[in-house]
Amino acid sequence: MSSSSSWSQALVKVSPYTFAAIGIAISIGVSVLGAAWGIYITGSSLIGAAIKAPRITSKNLISVIFCEAVAIYGVIVAIILQTKLESVPASMIYAAESLRAGYAIFASGIIVGFANLVCGVCVGIIGSSCALSDAQNSSLFVKILVIEIFGSALGLFGVIVGIIMSAQASWPAKA
Amino acid sequence: MNGWTAITSRLNSIVRGYRSGLLTAADYNNLCQCETLDDIKMHLSATEYGPYLQNEPSPLHTTTIVEKCTQKLVDEYKHMLCQATEPLSTFLEYVTYGHMIDNVVLIVTGTLHERDVQELLEKCHPLGMFDSIATLAVAQNMRELYRLVLVDTPLAPYFSECITSEDLDDMNIEIMRNTLYKAYLEDFYKFCQKLGGATAEIMSDLLAFEADRRAVNITINSIGTELTRDDRRKLYSNFGLLYPYGHEELAVCEEIEQVRAVMEKYPPYQSIFSKLSYGESQMLDKAFYEEEVKRLCLAFEQQFHFGVFFAYMRLREQEIRNLMWISECVAQNQKSRVHDSVVFIF
Numbered sequence: 001m002s003s004s005s006s007w008s009q010a011l012v013k014v015s016p017y018t019f020a021a022i023g024i025a026i027s028i029g030v031s032v033l034g035a036a037w038g039i040y041i042t043g044s045s046l047i048g049a050a051i052k053a054p055r056i057t058s059k060n061l062i063s064v065i066f067c068e069a070v071a072i073y074g075v076i077v078a079i080i081l082q083t084k085l086e087s088v089p090a091s092m093i094y095a096a097e098s099l100r101a102g103y104a105i106f107a108s109g110i111i112v113g114f115a116n117l118v119c120g121v122c123v124g125i126i127g128s129s130c131a132l133s134d135a136q137n138s139s140l141f142v143k144i145l146v147i148e149i150f151g152s153a154l155g156l157f158g159v160i161v162g163i164i165m166s167a168q169a170s171w172p173a174k175a
Numbered sequence: 176m177n178g179w180t181a182i183t184s185r186l187n188s189i190v191r192g193y194r195s196g197l198l199t200a201a202d203y204n205n206l207c208q209c210e211t212l213d214d215i216k217m218h219l220s221a222t223e224y225g226p227y228l229q230n231e232p233s234p235l236h237t238t239t240i241v242e243k244c245t246q247k248l249v250d251e252y253k254h255m256l257c258q259a260t261e262p263l264s265t266f267l268e269y270v271t272y273g274h275m276i277d278n279v280v281l282i283v284t285g286t287l288h289e290r291d292v293q294e295l296l297e298k299c300h301p302l303g304m305f306d307s308i309a310t311l312a313v314a315q316n317m318r319e320l321y322r323l324v325l326v327d328t329p330l331a332p333y334f335s336e337c338i339t340s341e342d343l344d345d346m347n348i349e350i351m352r353n354t355l356y357k358a359y360l361e362d363f364y365k366f367c368q369k370l371g372g373a374t375a376e377i378m379s380d381l382l383a384f385e386a387d388r389r390a391v392n393i394t395i396n397s398i399g400t401e402l403t404r405d406d407r408r409k410l411y412s413n414f415g416l417l418y419p420y421g422h423e424e425l426a427v428c429e430e431i432e433q434v435r436a437v438m439e440k441y442p443p444y445q446s447i448f449s450k451l452s453y454g455e456s457q458m459l460d461k462a463f464y465e466e467e468v469k470r471l472c473l474a475f476e477q478q479f480h481f482g483v484f485f486a487y488m489r490l491r492e493q494e495i496r497n498l499m500w501i502s503e504c505v506a507q508n509q510k511s512r513v514h515d516s517v518v519f520i521f
Contacts, residue, residue: 044181048186048191048192052196
């Protein structure tokens with residue numbers, strides 16, 4: 001088999017633009033998936049629990065907002081990443097510098113996307129428990145909220161690393 | 176989170192809301208102070224039973240109170256069943272099969288003693304009703320019972336073990352009840368195992384307790400009857416803490432003290448039996464109920480499982496039993512005995 005048809009060749013031949021664009025798509029898409037999943041888990045429990053204890057509704061919207069924040073992280077990072085996506089002369093497209101920039105944006109998107117996915121699910125499950133326990137005993141709300149804050153910090157870790165990672169993306173200067 | 180959907184999640188929180196409406200120890204203390212059934216009604220009107228009892232004219236009867244309270248449970252059950260999706264709806268249906276078996280046995284026994292069918296139907300538990308239940312009365316033996324009526328009900332598969340052509344008599348019916356219950360519990364257990372996750376974990380504990388309690392009750396009730404050891408052994412469910420060695424030992428018991436000796440080998444049951452002093456076997460039921468309530472309440476400590484639905488139904492039934500006992504005691508002026516059989520839930 002010639003070296004030009006191997007998998008490593010295939011990866012190198014994918015345009016760095018493609019990698020960068022997929023990274024941006026993952027960063028926003030998967031983050032929104034996580035946020036939606038979290039809101040789905042929290043919201044369905046919240047609605048049920050609010051039937052017998054209507055007082056919990058407005059307080060527990062905080063859980064939904066925490067999930068929403070996860071989607072906002074994704075949006076912010078996607079915007080930052082897309083500013084990094086510059087055009088280079090066609091001759092420079094497969095230069096080492098270009099490949100490096102493409103991979104950096106791709107990795108950054110994956111980091112942010114999946115960190116926010118699990119963060120959203122985590123906050124959603126805690127938010128659902130929060131609604132249920134608040135309905136039974138209102139003194140539990142603040143305690144569980146603290147846990148929820150720690151859960152939502154997980155997504156921020158992903159965002160921080162993702163932004164630092166994207167700073168690595170520098171395209172070759174235009175000739 | 177097998178089979179966990181938004182609807183399940185919502186129903187789960189609704190059932191937890193229902194749970195917070197269960198009567199508390201303070202409610203029971205107030206109820207135990209009552210002098211007449213109207214006092215009981217007044218106390219209940221402040222609880223969730225209020226709307227169900229408010230239009231009942233005096234004089235009240237115990238049966239009316241129990242009927243109305245059961246009606247509330249039935250309404251809640253139907254509300255949940257209407258909204259439930261698979262596999263929760265199957266799970267909820269499984270919960271009622273026990274009542275169905277009891278109803279079948281009630282009708283068959285009643286017909287045997289030549290009671291009026293209509294009167295019997297009124298006594299049936301509303302959760303265990305099925306369409307053709309009134310026709311049960313025509314059956315003369317188990318084969319007919321199965322062929323004419325039960326083949327269309329969900330109980331049909333459980334009958335495969337107990338079809339005989341013998342005529343029905345009291346002993347036969349009791350054996351049929353226990354065989355059916357055994358098949359039902361095993362089927363329910365298998366279903367819960369199939370669901371997996373926290374449901375399997377929690378339900379296997381609750382069902383194992385149920386199976387063990389039935390095994391003990393069968394043993395105690397069959398002491399001194401003509402039921403042979405092998406027949407008795409066949410009525411025990413094939414799971415639970417006592418399975419299989421405890422069953423072998425229970426099968427040969429000839430008196431209650433032997434049962435106690437067997438059960439004291441099992442740590443969870445040791446506390447139940449050590450509480451009973453010698454010769455107090457009638458207190459055993461209460462001890463078992465107390466243990467059951469404790470386990471059912473624990474089911475609410477975990478999220479994302481179906482056990483809460485089962486636990487809620489059982490707790491509500493226990494509450495109705497409590498109310499029935501309190502009302503009976505009040506109605507018959509036996510207030511000194513009111514604490515004998517009331518199991519506090521919280």
